[in-house]
Amino acid sequence: MTGLVQAGGIPRSALEAAGRALAAESARFAGxxxxxxxxxxxxxxxxxxxLRLAVTVSGLDKGELTSGDVVVVDERGRAVPDQPNPDLPPSAEAALHARIAAHAGADAIVHVHCMAAVLAGHWYPDGLPLRDLEMLKGIGRKAHDETVTIPVVPNSQDMDEIAAAWEPRWDGQVPAFIVARHGMYAWGRDLTQARHHTEIVEFLMTFASETRPGGSVGAR
Ligand SMILES: [Zn+2]
Structure with missing residues (x-):
């Protein structure tokens, strides 16, 4: 049946549902x-x-996406043929999404340019150490007596370089990392969990930057 199956065997209904969910989540993060x-x-x-992922299209306001503003990419982040938006170029960062999906087993991935990530990467270039914080439970870690390190990797326009820097720094458990002077990635088993991880890591990064030795809170 024409149009029933698209993007290399992915049902159109599944792609539309993914596009709707991605647009809704993007609007929340934009907000x-x-x-x-x-x-x-x-x-x-x-x-x-x-491996096939639905990724938000690049170059559009993320508060105004519709269910059709999505591109299907392969394990290298390349747009696959035979899809509703074959002419829309996926973001170069789609390649890193694919690497995270493969390496961490993530089923949903969030990449945002929140200021808290840029500040945390600035103050903690060798990795952000966190301990004795209740919110650590929100990323599956203990609230006491355990140091959790969120990796920080140098920025690059080459996604293979970023992935190669992240993988050896990752403990296999923390569902996030920081790209210095750029932003952060977080992930989960679905978009809801990926959002929760993003929110929690943003909270932790803000706390760490505000309370750093010689930082704004300590200096007052
Ligand atoms: Zn980015």
Missing amino acids: MGWMRGTSGNLSVVLTRDP
């Missing part, structure tokens, strides 16, 4: 001020074998 300009992108895994 938080974490996707300023046209920055940031979100993705969900559509299939694992072969």
Whole structure:
């Protein structure tokens, strides 16, 4: 049946549902001020074998996306043929989404340019250490007696470089990392959990920057 199956075997209804969910989540993040300009992108895994993700299109206001503003990409972040938006170029960052989906087993990935990530990466370039905070439970860690490190990796326009820097710094558990002078990635089993992880890590990054030795709170 014409139009029933698109994007390499992915049902049109599944792609539309993914697009709706991505647009709704993007609007929430835009409302938080974490996707300023046209920055940031979100993705969900559509299939694992072969790996296919639905990624928000680049260059559009993330507060105004519709269910059709989505591109299907492969394991290298390349747009696959035979999809509703074959002419829309996916963000270059789609390649990193695909690497995170493959390496961390993430089913939904959030990338935002929130200021808290840029500040935390500035103050803690070797990784953000956190401990004895109740909110650590929100990313599956203990609230006491455990140091959790959120990796910080150098920025690059080459997604393979960022991925190669993140993978050896990652403990296999923390569902997020910071890209210095750029933003953050967080992920989860679905978009809701990925959002919760993003919110919690943003809270933790803000706390760490505000309470850093010699920082704004300590200096007053
Ligand atoms: Zn970015």
